[in-house]
Amino acid sequence: xxxxxxLSHAEVLxxxxxxxxxxxxxxxxxxxxxxAVGKYTFKQDEFFYKGHFPDQPITPGVILLxxxxxxxxxxxxxxxxxxxxxKDEVTAYRTLFTDAEVEFSDMVxxxxxxxxxxxxxxxxxxxxxxxxxxxxxxxxxxxxxxxAGMGVAT
Amino acid sequence: xxxxxxxxxxxEILEPYVKNEEAFGNxxxxxxxxDDLQVNSARLVDIILAFEDEFDIExxxxxxxxxxxxxxxxxxxxxxxx
Numbered sequence: 001x002x003x004x005x006x007l008s009h010a011e012v013l014x015x016x017x018x019x020x021x022x023x024x025x026x027x028x029x030x031x032x033x034x035x036a037v038g039k040y041t042f043k044q045d046e047f048f049y050k051g052h053f054p055d056q057p058i059t060p061g062v063i064l065l066x067x068x069x070x071x072x073x074x075x076x077x078x079x080x081x082x083x084x085x086x087k088d089e090v091t092a093y094r095t096l097f098t099d100a101e102v103e104f105s106d107m108v109x110x111x112x113x114x115x116x117x118x119x120x121x122x123x124x125x126x127x128x129x130x131x132x133x134x135x136x137x138x139x140x141x142x143x144x145x146x147x148a149g150m151g152v153a154t
Numbered sequence: 155x156x157x158x159x160x161x162x163x164x165x166e167i168l169e170p171y172v173k174n175e176e177a178f179g180n181x182x183x184x185x186x187x188x189d190d191l192q193v194n195s196a197r198l199v200d201i202i203l204a205f206e207d208e209f210d211i212e213x214x215x216x217x218x219x220x221x222x223x224x225x226x227x228x229x230x231x232x233x234x235x236x
Binding site for chain 2: 098099124127129150
C-alpha cells in the first residue's frame with residue numbers, strides 16, 4: 001500500500017470537522033504517513049481579537065495551540081486513519097485532544113500567516129502524538145512542542 | 155526478573171499519570187489502573203509503549219486490552235521476559 005492509498009490534501013481538508021470561527025487550517029502543503037504541513041492566515045476580524053486584547057489584538061496562545069493541533073493531530077490523524085480503513089469510515093472517528101506540552105516564543109498578530117510542521121512520534125490504536133512547530137511566514141519560530149490526541153468513535 | 159522488581163518499574167512508569175496519590179501509596183496487584191489510580195484511559199497507549207521500552211518486549215493490542223490491574227500488567231510483562 002503506497003502513500004497514494006490515503007486521502008488527498010483536498011479530501012483531508014474537507015473532512016476536518018472544525019469550522020469557522022474555530023477553523024485554523026486553510027491549506028495542507030504536505031502530508032505523508034510521517035508528517036503534515038498546514039497553513040493558516042489569521043484574519044483581522046477573528047472573534048477573539050475583540051477581547052485579547054482590546055486595542056491591542058494578539059492571537060491567544062490557546063488558539064495557537066489549537067492551530068498546532070488542527071494540522072498536527074486532526075489533519076495528520078485523518079490521513080493516518082485513511083491508510084488503515086476505507087475512506088468513508090474515517091468520519092466515524094473524531095480526534096479529541098488528550099495532552100500537550102508547548103512553548104511559545106513569539107507573537108502572532110492579525111494578518112500573520114503561520115506554517116505548522118508536524119511530525120508523527122506515536123501512532124497506535126488511534127492515539128497520535130506529534131512533534132509540532134509553528135513559524136510565521138518570515139521564518140520566526142512562534143511555538144513548538146508536542147501534542148497528542150485520540151480518535152474517538154462518534 | 156522478580157515480580158517485585160517489575161512492580162517497582164511499573165510504578166515508576168505509572169507515577170506521572172496517576173491522579174489518586176492515596177491509591178498509588180497503597181498500590182498492590184489488585185489495584186485497578188483506571189478505576190483506582192484514576193489514570194486517563196487516553197494515557198494507556200503511552201504506558202504500554204513505556205512498558206515495551208523499559209522491558210524490551212512487544213505488547214500486541216489484544217494483550218494490552220487485557221490489562222486492568224497492576225497484577226495484570228506484571229503478569230503480562232513477567233510472561234514475556236521470562
